[in-house]
């Protein structure tokens with residue numbers, strides 16, 4: 295990536311905050327397009343990156359952000375499963391129309407590589423795990439459907455315009471800079487910090503494929519720098535199945551509170567029950583491996599939250 299100009303849409307969010315320093319370390323020049331609705335200016339070092347505050351649905355803002363860009367990493371999205379169930383139109387507008395607008399901008403600017411942030415869980419719904427690139431997507435939520443739609447446009451832009459697209463289906467990502475998220479790891483850690491009970495929807499047997507954000511960033515960089523043919527779809531996942539109850543127990547242990555209370559509530563419509571993915575294609579084609587030890591990764595995440603306890607507890611959650 296040395297010397298390349300890389301546009302990261304949504305670069306002020308959780309994954310962007312972790313990815314951008316990795317891109318800078320690889321010698322890339324980074325420009326971010328973010329409307330800061332779900333991300334934060336202080337997630338990035340604005341002395342080192344060019345931050346354009348704008349919306350991915352605005353063709354003029356997209357055109358401005360694309361100038362001189364070699365690679366696009368399209369992270370900006372409406373990422374919440376639960377909010378997508380409440381408001382499927384708003385979700386569609388950002389994830390489908392927004393992605394189409396970014397793809398058109400990339401095509402018009404002659405971008406060399408386009409990386410799309412997709413999802414392995416929501417897109418697959420209740421397809422029996424482990425899922426891989428040959429499994430049939432069966433989204434249960436509007437969020438999953440909008441990401442599948444984004445993938446479809448990435449395919450079509452490779453087929454119709456020769457845009458060099460790669461679609462990466464992320465597992466459930468955890469790690470630093472996720473205080474604003476609503477996923478289980480963030481919510482459980484916050485409960486442990488406040489003393490509130492850990493609330494689990496369903497009986498705790500639902501499972502997730504938990505991937506440390508540094509492993510994910512390594513996979514994204516490998517895909518961005520690769521010569522994979524377009525279009526290519528790959529799962530970036532840990533390949534391990536962790537139950538939600540098992541996750542709660544691990545975090546209670548790490549926090550030194552094995553007796554912390556857990557409350558079980560009714561399951562929520564739109565949420566996937568079992569989910570984990572086989573990432574062997576990404577290993578074969580990119581040399582990707584989820585290398586970080588799971589417990590060490592969770593401990594690292596807990597330590598990050600603990601060190602910022604006051605700020606973290608003041609951060610509104612607006613996303614999953």
Ligand SMILES: NC(=O)c1ccc[n+]([C@@H]2O[C@H](COP(=O)([O-])OP(=O)(O)OC[C@H]3O[C@@H](n4cnc5c(N)ncnc54)[C@H](O)[C@@H]3O)[C@@H](O)[C@H]2O)c1
Nearest residue numbers: 304306307308309329330331332333349350370371464467
């Ligand atoms: N976090 C996960 O576990 C996970 C799993 C699978 C896929 N993904 C995908 O990875 C990507 C990044 O996720 P994240 O966890 O960092 O989310 P995030 O919500 O923390 O970050 C998204 C960023 O996009 C920005 N954004 C949202 N709408 C925008 C718009 N219309 N125009 C410009 N910017 C906009 C937000 O302000 C935010 O900074 C998303 O596409 C998400 O769907 C995430």
